[in-house]
Amino acid sequence: MRYRIPALILLLLTAASCANVGRFAQVMNPEELSKDELKKLPPETTPEYGFRVGMEVNVPGNKDEILENVDYQFTEFSDCLNITDRGEEARRYTIAVVDGTFRCEYHHGRCNGEYDSDYGLIIVSYKAFNRKGILPVLKHEWAHVYGILRNDHKNLNEVRECTGY
Numbered sequence: 001m002r003y004r005i006p007a008l009i010l011l012l013l014t015a016a017s018c019a020n021v022g023r024f025a026q027v028m029n030p031e032e033l034s035k036d037e038l039k040k041l042p043p044e045t046t047p048e049y050g051f052r053v054g055m056e057v058n059v060p061g062n063k064d065e066i067l068e069n070v071d072y073q074f075t076e077f078s079d080c081l082n083i084t085d086r087g088e089e090a091r092r093y094t095i096a097v098v099d100g101t102f103r104c105e106y107h108h109g110r111c112n113g114e115y116d117s118d119y120g121l122i123i124v125s126y127k128a129f130n131r132k133g134i135l136p137v138l139k140h141e142w143a144h145v146y147g148i149l150r151n152d153h154k155n156l157n158e159v160r161e162c163t164g165y
């Protein structure tokens with residue numbers, strides 16, 4: 001249909017979202033990020049799905065562990081939500097891993113995850129205060145990317161079983 005395409009583009013252009021709350025010191029003083037700089041991080045590629053992942057130099061984790069974790073999380077995410085594209089939609093985004101909570105336009109300016117379709121960027125904290133595992137909000141951001149989770153989070157309860165947060 002003619003009219004659906006512009007509406008979809010508009011939606012994609014305005015789509016950007018978030019998830020919040022990190023380590024205490026970083027919550028109080030979240031890192032200021034430059035999305036342009038994040039896009040320039042040298043990308044690594046995950047072995048299974050071929051996602052591009054850039055990591056800030058101060059991220060403490062082991063690179064291979066992070067890459068494998070991204071693939072593992074996507075397998076869990078897609079199995080849980082019956083996504084069958086083998087990551088095609090998610091591959092449009094570069095995943096930027098940062099050390100901790102960062103400044104953003106949501107959640108009172110403190111986020112541990114954000115996706116920005118204009119930049120083709122998903123930003124996630126390596127670890128977040130009070131949240132399990134590494135890259136704890138990655139599945140949450142993918143749910144936004146796939147249009148499963150609404151930007152206003154009103155259906156978060158329905159997807160949290162698959163996204164964790």
Ligand SMILES: [Zn+2]
Binds near residue numbers: 017018019140144153
């Ligand atoms: Zn969100």
